[in-house]
Amino acid sequence: MSDHHTYKLIEIVGSSPNSSDEAIRNAIAEVGKSVKNLEWYEVVESRGHIVNGAVGHFQVTLKIGFRIEGS
Amino acid sequence: MSDHHTYKLIEIVGSSPNSSDEAIRNAIAEVGKSVKNLEWYEVVESRGHIVNGAVGHFQVTLKIGFRIEGS
Amino acid sequence: MSDHHTYKLIEIVGSSPNSSDEAIRNAIAEVGKSVKNLEWYEVVESRGHIVNGAVGHFQVTLKIGFRIEGS
Amino acid sequence: MSDHHTYKLIEIVGSSPNSSDEAIRNAIAEVGKSVKNLEWYEVVESRGHIVNGAVGHFQVTLKIGFRIEGS
Amino acid sequence: MSDHHTYKLIEIVGSSPNSSDEAIRNAIAEVGKSVKNLEWYEVVESRGHIVNGAVGHFQVTLKIGFRIEGS
Amino acid sequence: MSDHHTYKLIEIVGSSPNSSDEAIRNAIAEVGKSVKNLEWYEVVESRGHIVNGAVGHFQVTLKIGFRIEGS
Amino acid sequence: MSDHHTYKLIEIVGSSPNSSDEAIRNAIAEVGKSVKNLEWYEVVESRGHIVNGAVGHFQVTLKIGFRIEGS
Amino acid sequence: MSDHHTYKLIEIVGSSPNSSDEAIRNAIAEVGKSVKNLEWYEVVESRGHIVNGAVGHFQVTLKIGFRIEGS
Amino acid sequence: MSDHHTYKLIEIVGSSPNSSDEAIRNAIAEVGKSVKNLEWYEVVESRGHIVNGAVGHFQVTLKIGFRIEGS
Amino acid sequence: MSDHHTYKLIEIVGSSPNSSDEAIRNAIAEVGKSVKNLEWYEVVESRGHIVNGAVGHFQVTLKIGFRIEGS
Amino acid sequence: MSDHHTYKLIEIVGSSPNSSDEAIRNAIAEVGKSVKNLEWYEVVESRGHIVNGAVGHFQVTLKIGFRIEGS
Amino acid sequence: MSDHHTYKLIEIVGSSPNSSDEAIRNAIAEVGKSVKNLEWYEVVESRGHIVNGAVGHFQVTLKIGFRIEGS
Numbered sequence: 097m098s099d100h101h102t103y104k105l106i107e108i109v110g111s112s113p114n115s116s117d118e119a120i121r122n123a124i125a126e127v128g129k130s131v132k133n134l135e136w137y138e139v140v141e142s143r144g145h146i147v148n149g150a151v152g153h154f155q156v157t158l159k160i161g162f163r164i165e166g167s
Numbered sequence: 168m169s170d171h172h173t174y175k176l177i178e179i180v181g182s183s184p185n186s187s188d189e190a191i192r193n194a195i196a197e198v199g200k201s202v203k204n205l206e207w208y209e210v211v212e213s214r215g216h217i218v219n220g221a222v223g224h225f226q227v228t229l230k231i232g233f234r235i236e237g238s
Numbered sequence: 239m240s241d242h243h244t245y246k247l248i249e250i251v252g253s254s255p256n257s258s259d260e261a262i263r264n265a266i267a268e269v270g271k272s273v274k275n276l277e278w279y280e281v282v283e284s285r286g287h288i289v290n291g292a293v294g295h296f297q298v299t300l301k302i303g304f305r306i307e308g309s
Numbered sequence: 310m311s312d313h314h315t316y317k318l319i320e321i322v323g324s325s326p327n328s329s330d331e332a333i334r335n336a337i338a339e340v341g342k343s344v345k346n347l348e349w350y351e352v353v354e355s356r357g358h359i360v361n362g363a364v365g366h367f368q369v370t371l372k373i374g375f376r377i378e379g380s
Numbered sequence: 381m382s383d384h385h386t387y388k389l390i391e392i393v394g395s396s397p398n399s400s401d402e403a404i405r406n407a408i409a410e411v412g413k414s415v416k417n418l419e420w421y422e423v424v425e426s427r428g429h430i431v432n433g434a435v436g437h438f439q440v441t442l443k444i445g446f447r448i449e450g451s
Numbered sequence: 452m453s454d455h456h457t458y459k460l461i462e463i464v465g466s467s468p469n470s471s472d473e474a475i476r477n478a479i480a481e482v483g484k485s486v487k488n489l490e491w492y493e494v495v496e497s498r499g500h501i502v503n504g505a506v507g508h509f510q511v512t513l514k515i516g517f518r519i520e521g522s
Numbered sequence: 523m524s525d526h527h528t529y530k531l532i533e534i535v536g537s538s539p540n541s542s543d544e545a546i547r548n549a550i551a552e553v554g555k556s557v558k559n560l561e562w563y564e565v566v567e568s569r570g571h572i573v574n575g576a577v578g579h580f581q582v583t584l585k586i587g588f589r590i591e592g593s
Numbered sequence: 594m595s596d597h598h599t600y601k602l603i604e605i606v607g608s609s610p611n612s613s614d615e616a617i618r619n620a621i622a623e624v625g626k627s628v629k630n631l632e633w634y635e636v637v638e639s640r641g642h643i644v645n646g647a648v649g650h651f652q653v654t655l656k657i658g659f660r661i662e663g664s
Numbered sequence: 665m666s667d668h669h670t671y672k673l674i675e676i677v678g679s680s681p682n683s684s685d686e687a688i689r690n691a692i693a694e695v696g697k698s699v700k701n702l703e704w705y706e707v708v709e710s711r712g713h714i715v716n717g718a719v720g721h722f723q724v725t726l727k728i729g730f731r732i733e734g735s
Numbered sequence: 736m737s738d739h740h741t742y743k744l745i746e747i748v749g750s751s752p753n754s755s756d757e758a759i760r761n762a763i764a765e766v767g768k769s770v771k772n773l774e775w776y777e778v779v780e781s782r783g784h785i786v787n788g789a790v791g792h793f794q795v796t797l798k799i800g801f802r803i804e805g806s
Numbered sequence: 807m808s809d810h811h812t813y814k815l816i817e818i819v820g821s822s823p824n825s826s827d828e829a830i831r832n833a834i835a836e837v838g839k840s841v842k843n844l845e846w847y848e849v850v851e852s853r854g855h856i857v858n859g860a861v862g863h864f865q866v867t868l869k870i871g872f873r874i875e876g877s
Numbered sequence: 878m879s880d881h882h883t884y885k886l887i888e889i890v891g892s893s894p895n896s897s898d899e900a901i902r903n904a905i906a907e908v909g910k911s912v913k914n915l916e917w918y919e920v921v922e923s924r925g926h927i928v929n930g931a932v933g934h935f936q937v938t939l940k941i942g943f944r945i946e947g948s
Contacts, residue, residue: 100616100650102623103606109458109516115188117257119455120286121293126457126522128291137293139284142210144191146231149199151192151208153455160288161606167623171332171366173339174322180387180445186259190384197386197451213281215262217302220270222263222279224384232322238339242545242579244552245535251671251729261668268670268735295668303535309552313403313437315410316393328472330754333783334790341788350790352781355494357475359515362483364476364492373785374393380410399827401541404570405577412575421577423568426849428830430870433838435831435847444572464600464658470756474597481599481664497778499759501799504767506760506776508597526687526721528694529677543825546854547861554859563861565852586856587677593694612685614896617925618932625930634932636923639707641688643728646696648689648705657927683898710920712901714941717909719902719918739900739934741907742890748813748871758810765812765877792810800890806907819884819942829881836883836948863881 102167106131106160107140111153116142119156133163173238177202177231178211182224187213190227204234244309248273248302249282253295258284261298275305315380319344319373320353324366329355332369346376386451390415390444391424395437400426403440417447457522461486461515462495466508471497474511488518528593532557532586533566537579542568545582559589599664603628603657604637608650613639616653630660670735674699674728675708679721684710687724701731741806745770745799746779750792755781758795772802812877816841816870817850821863826852829866843873883948887912887941888921892934897923900937914944 110123120137128134141157181194191208199205212228252265262279270276283299323336333350341347354370394407404421412418425441465478475492483489496512536549546563554560567583607620617634625631638654678691688705696702709725749762759776767773780796820833830847838844851867891904901918909915922938 099610100608100619102608102620105604105606105654107460107462107514107604109460111455111457113454116191117296120258122455123457124288124292126519134288134291136287137285142284143208145207146195146205149205150195154188157460159604164623170326171324171335173324173336176320176322176370178320178389178391178443180389182384182386184383187262193384194386197448213284214279216278217266217276220266220276222266225259228389230320235339241539242537242548244537244549247533247535247583249533249673249675249727251673253668253670255667264668265670268732299673301533306552312397313395313406315395315407318391318393318441320391329475330793333755337785337789347785347788349784350782355497356492358491359479359489362489363479367472372391377410400830401580404542408572408576418572418575420571421569426568426852427847429846430834430844433844434834438827462602462604462656464602466597466599468596471759477597478599481661497781498776500775501763501773504773505763509756512602525681526679526690528679528691531675531677531725533675543864546826550856550859550861560856560859562855563853568852585675590694613688614935617897621927621931631927631930633926634924639710639923640705642704643692643702646702647692651685684901710923711918713917714905714915717905717915719905722898738894739892739903741892741904744888744890744938746815746817746869746888748815750810750812752809761810762812765874796815798888803907817886817888817940819886821881821883823880832881833883836945867886 098167102164103135103161104164106162107157108160109155109157111155113151113153116154116156119154120158123156123158124160127160131162133165134160135163136161169238173235174206174232175235177233178228179231180226180228182226184222184224187225187227190225191229194227194229195231198231202233204236205231206234207232240309244306245277245303246306248304249299250302251297251299253297255293255295258296258298261296262300265298265300266302269302273304275307276302277305278303311380315377316348316374317377319375320370321373322368322370324368326364326366329367329369332367333371336369336371337373340373344375346378347373348376349374382451386448387419387445388448390446391441392444393439393441395439397435397437400438400440403438404442407440407442408444411444415446417449418444419447420445453522457519458490458516459519461517462512463515464510464512466510468506468508471509471511474509475513478511478513479515482515486517488520489515490518491516524593528590529561529587530590532588533583534586535581535583537581539577539579542580542582545580546584549582549584550586553586557588559591560586561589562587595664599661600632600658601661603659604654605657606652606654608652610648610650613651613653616651617655620653620655621657624657628659630662631657632660633658666735670732671703671729672732674730675725676728677723677725679723681721684722684724687722688726691724691726692728695728699730701733702728703731704729737806741803742774742800743803745801746796747799748794748796750794752790752792755793755795758793759797762795762797763799766799770801772804773799774802775800808877812874813845813871814874816872817867818870819865819867821865823861823863826864826866829864830868833866833868834870837870841872843875844870845873846871879948883945884916884942885945887943888938889941890936890938892936894932894934897935897937900935901939904937904939905941908941912943914946915941916944917942
């Protein structure tokens with residue numbers, strides 16, 4: 097058994113019409129469909145687009161870290 | 168008709184006693200009273216002041232982008 | 239009486255299973271148990287760990303500023 | 310006569326379907342319609358949107374500095 | 381009465397042949413001629429031009445924050 | 452139908468012996484061979500190598516964002 | 523005797539109604555009341571609040587480094 | 594034959610109980626199992642976790658660049 | 665039992681005449697004499713002083729995170 | 736023969752009335768008059784001055800790396 | 807006559823026991839002894855060392871730009 | 878005798894096939910051949926190139942500070 101792990105970080109933009117936190121949750125849920133061993137996320141950027149003078153979607157860019165299978 | 172648009176970014180601090188997202192919504196609502204064609208925002212800074220050991224107001228600094236009229 | 243104040247900034251990571259804003263509130267509440275004169279906070283980093291493909295805890299790193307007693 | 314000047318910086322996004330430099334020129338031309346005494350610009354960000362797998366528009370964010378009239 | 385305020389930040393370069401602090405004071409004085417409710421400034425950049433091997437002018441770039449009237 | 456999209460960002464270095472903009476176009480063309488739904492790019496770094504005292508290749512590092520299929 | 527020292531950095535905001543440098547001096551004087559072995563400072567941020575259209579206080583955030591006693 | 598290459602950057606966290614450099618070597622060895630044409634790395638972040646008051650693992654985040662096959 | 669923890673970050677400069685990693689280990693060992701529950705570190709800065717044209721001491725600035733007792 | 740090289744980086748501002756890329760080429764050409772072994776450049780800043788409401792000169796700040804002779 | 811100039815930036819730390827501005831002036835005076843055509847400076851870092859609980863020297867790191875002779 | 882010193886910073890990339898620290902030592906040794914009064918270094922960037930799936934050379938970019946002779 098190895099004495100160390102290796103992790104990969106991918107950069108994802110989640111969005112939500114409701115809240116910044118839901119944008120984070122949506123990004124993780126989408127990635128979780130195809131990637132296993134998700135361990136942590138880091139917020140890189142928080143922004144959004146505006147429709148009719150109000151927030152249309154909150155858009156949060158995350159780095160999501162996961163352990164490389166077998167490492 | 169022009170083949171390109173021009174946008175201006177203004178920097179605004181919104182605040183709210185309730186949540187960071189509401190501070191964002193308040194900033195956009197205030198700017199929308201006098202500026203048209205708001206298209207997106209970017210969070211620049213997130214902070215707040217503390218009153219009696221609890222958050223008094225969430226304060227979120229945004230850049231808000233809008234298309235320059237006629238461009 | 240002095241014509242100026244001096245403040246100290248401490249760096250704290252708050253966490254919450256529920257929301258980013260609650261992580262901020264939890265950090266301030268914890269610090270408030272032992273430090274007086276808390277005046278403001280600044281968000282330094284926003285991240286979290288992921289459990290079973292969903293957010294386990296939101297983790298928000300803050301700088302919290304307080305007036306040095308007697309200054 | 311004053312022994313100093315004061316300048317203001319505004320943040321503008323220029324765009325062009327042709328080149329990054331033309332995006333810069335377009336931004337300055339648009340601002341020059343309503344502001345006098347433009348003196349310098351600084352590139353803040355360079356990006357673009359992609360249409361059908363190719364650059365649709367180059368988008369360059371600039372700070373543009375101008376002397377405040379009468380200063 | 382609203383339970384929150386909204387602030388705008390503008391970016392200004394003040395200059396002075398005498399000192400960095402006077403460049404800050406000059407920038408604020410110039411802005412104060414046309415804007416009310418100035419509340420704080422943040423130094424963004426400190427530079428200057430050199431004439432005959434000595435400082436010609438200290439140039440300090442500030443963000444100046446003011447409360448939006450009526451907010 | 453979902454009320455939100457999710458995007459992925461990949462980091463690519465394009466190069467060109469002719470110009471910075473062509474390096475951007477080359478990067479996008481290469482990625483477009485295997486990835487669909489490309490929507491935007493952001494320039495992260497601009498550099499190059501020098502051969503015989505002149506630019507050998509312009510090298511531009513981009514983040515390229517695309518919508519995750521089905522999101 | 524050890525062949526190395528260890529230092530701690532604390533973050534302090536000094537203020538002064540008169541000058542940026544005096545804000546630095548005030549911060550160091552205040553910290554020196556309770557901490558020994560102060561060795562250096564680094565300016566992290568320079569800002570101020572504005573009263574009646576003029577600088578009320580210069581506020582300078584410093585990191586101050588001191589050797590840990592006995593190290 | 595093309596007159597230019599295209600490269601992709603991936604972000605990896607290597608770890609080692611022994612040293613920072615070994616964490617770099619471990620990350621590259623792990624990626625090399627599945628990716629060809631690795632050409633360079635850039636250190637993005639250096640950190641570690643602490644176990645019983647000593648370094649448990651050195652953790653180094655790298656960007657690793659490789660030439661896209663066929664470009 | 666609380667459903668969350670709170671952590672504090674302190675900034676420390678470790679040094680060593682031998683290596684950067686030993687500077688990290690020395691910093692953690694020194695802090696561990698007086699602080700419990702150390703959990704992780706982040707390298708903030710890496711530098712050194714030079715004596716007789718060679719490295720005298722490697723100096724590494726770390727943020728060290730520990731769980732606040734009772735949180 | 737040594738098993739390693741040493742490089743020096745110098746910081747240069749090139750300018751051109753025509754394009755950003757030509758400003759880069761001009762900087763490298765000027766440096767190449769007196770320095771050998773130029774190997775790469777990195778763009779640090781891109782700006783320009785404005786004359787009569789149009790770009791007067793594009794000004795690009797570069798770091799230029801060259802191998803130290805004999806290393 | 808060329809239609810463009812080329813500038814070089816050098817990085818200098820000036821110091822003064824009296825003030826930050828004097829540290830800037832001292833750095834420029836020292837460089838002016840051996841370099842001609844100095845045109846501007848940019849403050850990169852502001853720090854100092856502390857002696858007996860007070861500022862020993864203000865230390866200001868500058869980039870100083872000068873036109874390359876003949877360009 | 879002057880009451881202050883002036884220092885110059887130069888930017889150097891050292892390399893080593895063996896370790897990051899040796900890359901630092903190599904850079905300083907090379908500079909020391911032609912420059913006197915070296916006093917400190919700061920790590921600016923840490924990277925390397927990869928040969929056959931392993932580190933070929935560690936490459937560390939340093940700023941090296943030295944006192945200007947006679948200052």
